[in-house]
Amino acid sequence: MSMIARITVALILVIVIGSIYLNFTTPHTEEQSFDTTLWSELKKESMLNDPGCVRGGMALSLIRNERLTGLKKHEVDKLLGEATTPSTTNEFRYSLGQCHWDWKHSSMVVRFNASDVVTSTFIEVE
DSSP states (O other): OOHHHHHHHHHHHHHHHHHHHHHHHSOOSOOOOOOHHHHHHTTTGGGSSSOOSTTHHHHHHHHHTTOSTTOBHHHHHHHHOSOSBOOOTTEEEEEEEOOSTTOOOEEEEEEEOTTSBEEEEEEEEO
């Protein structure tokens, strides 16, 4: 097998494996405008055994638009309500439902600095 053929096969394998990885680790939902009332109403549903990705679209919108970055803890609490799971002093977690192909629950994680200001938000598989 020539060197070019080996490089081509290796490149194809990297692309296929990368695509499979992204498929399983990326949330599978469309971005949806954030609605405080709907977010609150879907809290209990997001914790059911098979809810689907009920709050994931709104979480994507909050993250992509950096709507939470720079807010204080009390402002996040007012906007999103109480965190779904017990949080550390520098982190709130909000249940989103099952937003990944591996049927595990996903959470939006909101991290704060020492001054209680949001520094990052991201979606994590539990």
